[in-house]
Amino acid sequence: MDVLTAIFTRRSIRTFEERPVPEEMRETLLRAAMAAPSARNAQPWQFVVIDHRATLMEIAARFPNAQPARTAPLGILVCGDLSLELSKGYWVIDCAAATQNILLAAHGLGLGAVWTGVYPRENRVEGLREMLGIPEHVVPHSLVLIGYPAESPAQVDRFDAKRIHYNRW
Amino acid sequence: MDVLTAIFTRRSIRTFEERPVPEEMRETLLRAAMAAPSARNAQPWQFVVIDHRATLMEIAARFPNAQPARTAPLGILVCGDLSLELSKGYWVIDCAAATQNILLAAHGLGLGAVWTGVYPRENRVEGLREMLGIPEHVVPHSLVLIGYPAESPAQVDRFDAKRIHYNRW
Numbered sequence: 001m002d003v004l005t006a007i008f009t010r011r012s013i014r015t016f017e018e019r020p021v022p023e024e025m026r027e028t029l030l031r032a033a034m035a036a037p038s039a040r041n042a043q044p045w046q047f048v049v050i051d052h053r054a055t056l057m058e059i060a061a062r063f064p065n066a067q068p069a070r071t072a073p074l075g076i077l078v079c080g081d082l083s084l085e086l087s088k089g090y091w092v093i094d095c096a097a098a099t100q101n102i103l104l105a106a107h108g109l110g111l112g113a114v115w116t117g118v119y120p121r122e123n124r125v126e127g128l129r130e131m132l133g134i135p136e137h138v139v140p141h142s143l144v145l146i147g148y149p150a151e152s153p154a155q156v157d158r159f160d161a162k163r164i165h166y167n168r169w
Numbered sequence: 170m171d172v173l174t175a176i177f178t179r180r181s182i183r184t185f186e187e188r189p190v191p192e193e194m195r196e197t198l199l200r201a202a203m204a205a206p207s208a209r210n211a212q213p214w215q216f217v218v219i220d221h222r223a224t225l226m227e228i229a230a231r232f233p234n235a236q237p238a239r240t241a242p243l244g245i246l247v248c249g250d251l252s253l254e255l256s257k258g259y260w261v262i263d264c265a266a267a268t269q270n271i272l273l274a275a276h277g278l279g280l281g282a283v284w285t286g287v288y289p290r291e292n293r294v295e296g297l298r299e300m301l302g303i304p305e306h307v308v309p310h311s312l313v314l315i316g317y318p319a320e321s322p323a324q325v326d327r328f329d330a331k332r333i334h335y336n337r338w
Contacts, residue, residue, distance in 0.1 A: 003175035003277035007201045007270050032176045034327045036269065039286050043327055048334045055336055089289040093311070096265030097284075100205065101176050104273065108172035115266075117208050120258040133338040142262070158203045158212055165217045167224055169302040 001108045009155055010103060013112025014068040016147030020051070021074045025109050029076060029146065032105035036097040039090035044082070045098050046138055050075035055131075059143070062127055066116050072145035076102060077128065080119070080139045092119065095141040102144050112149030118142055170277045178324055179272060182281025183237040185316030189220070190243045194278050198245065198315065201274035205266040208259035213251070214267050215307055219244035224300075228312070231296055235285050241314035245271060246297065249288070249308045261288065264310040271313050281318030287311055 021029075030047055038044060050056060051074050060069040069075060078099050080091035099115060106113040118124045119141045128140040190198075199216055207213060219225060220243050229238040238244060247268050249260035268284060275282040287293045288310045297309040 001172050003170050003172040003273055004197065004201065006172035007204050007274055010204070010206075012206060028173065030333055031328050032173065034329060034332065035176050035179070037179075037181060037272065037284050043329075046332050046334065048336070048338065050336055052336045087286065090286055092261055093265040093268075093286070093288075096262040097269040099262075100266040100269040103206065104172055105176055115206050117256065117259055117262070119262075132336075135338065138338070159200050160203060160212075163203065163215050164199055165215065167217070167219055167221045167301075169217065169304065169307070 006104050006108050010107040011153040011156070012114040013149040013151060014114050015150040016071040016073060016112065017150050019073070019148055021111060021146055025111065026074065028109065029102050029105050032101040033078065033098040036094065036101045038094035038097070039087035042084055042086040042094065044080055044084040044091040045095055046079045046081045048077040048079065048132055048134070050077065058131065063124055066143060066145070068114050068116070068145045071150065072147045074146045076144045076146065077132070077140055078142045078144065079134065080141050081137065082139065083137045092141065099142045099144060106146050111146055113144050113146045116143040116145060175273050175277050179276045180322040180325070181283040182318040182320060183283050184319040185240045185242060185281065186319050188242070188317055190280060190315055194280065195243065197278065198271050198274050201270040202247065202267040205263065205270045207263035207266070208256035211253055211255040211263065213249055213253040213260040214264055215248045215250045217246040217248065217301055219246065227300065232293055235312060235314070237283050237285070237314045240319065241316045243315040245313045245315065246301070246309055247311045247313065248303065249310050250306065251308065252306045261310070268311045268313060275315050280315055282313050282315045285312040285314060
């Protein structure tokens, strides 16, 4: 799939078929995440791959915004690793770039995905940290839920020319 | 260009040919940015398109990390609009997703780009705000410098299996 097509046709997918994400696709998604740019190339990220059904169900039960985990066969929790940071504060942005790469790669592979916000909501960050045994220097940032789409939302056009300013505000 | 190829072969480009970025490509880049996902679909972003040579040179002169503005024919300053935010704090992440879309779209179009960090560095945020007349409720987030590449950095593989954890840390 062309990169522009991928960017323009990607939608959030929240219900998934039961079949699992093949292992080689999973690796491609993680490779895509790690191909993201980062401030001073620090690559301040870590990933928790979640495919245990019980863990995904517990996530859905504990976090109201993570309902798609009920049917998703795969979750990737993108985390910031503060011990790897070179430019203070930029890990939040770097991890978002990695997350967007996962979403686009998933769409390109014929999978669907939804970005579930974690950071900076304290209860989500600390809840996932506790559940998954994540150490203090690592911060849960975003949970991507992934699988074969069981829905096909219509395309949208979010372009808004009023958001564009030229050379000055 | 295939989306996976775009993700894996994108590199930061810091020197550019003198020719301008065609207007239709510029619009495609902005469309790509606005196609990004955002928390509760708030789309809390604004964009300042910069193509005045004097403005780009002033940016390079004032901000040591923005040296590529010396040769870039185009800059897109991605900004967060706090008045549009629906989920507090997520604008930082939403704007990063929009920025990553610009980088990938540029690469897909045969352009090169570099992500210049702005937020959360106070002097960069306030310096650009003052220079470009950006109001208080809008926060300069990232400056993407764009043009036809005058360098072709070798590919890199940032994959690191040690960053992957399974079901628990």
